[in-house]
Amino acid sequence: MLQRLIDDVKESTGSALRLTSLAAAAAVALFITLAFLCAAAFISVLQHYGPVEACLSGAAVFLVVTLFAVGVYTARKREMRRRAEKAAKAAAANVFTDPVVVATGLQIVRAIGVKRLIPILAVGGLALGLMASRGAASSAEAEEEK
Incomplete structure (x- = not known):
């Protein structure tokens, strides 16, 4: 990478x-x-x-x-x-x-465990959703300015 x-x-x-x-x-x-x-x-x-x-x-x-x-x-x-x-x-x-990223993800899941990983993924998904909505809003504002 x-x-x-x-x-x-x-x-x-x-x-x-x-x-x-x-x-x-x-x-x-x-x-x-x-x-x-x-x-x-x-x-x-x-x-x-x-x-x-x-x-x-x-x-x-x-x-x-x-x-x-x-x-x-x-x-x-x-x-x-x-x-x-x-x-x-x-x-x-x-x-x-990328296979390296997939392999790393599998190793993390094995090390942490599925039961502990579900709340972490939920919070990460929420953060990713917020970041994506901010990025879309800022790109829409940039297009409006042009």
Whole structure:
């Protein structure tokens, strides 16, 4: 189980590092391209309309590019959050199918005894139910805020 957790951390870290390096390379290339395109557009607008109009048109272009980048960033962040939630739910479901967990549970039942274990399980079930209802309420509130 610990190895699975370590593998998940390694995978997410590697994925984040690859995405970051790819984004940095794309940003440098985009910056150089935009610099030349902006210089050409600025000179063209400056010759036809004047300096004020040239500066305003350059600002408008950069505003559009910034809004596009913010939209892509927000969509990517939302997608990563959904994937993380799905992975967490899948990991929680897979805990009880692990043979080590089942064997440990059987050993606990043998050591404590069934008669003593029933009240413990009842209290544990109640606590689990309360935690699940709080988790569902907080996720519903988070969805309402969006």
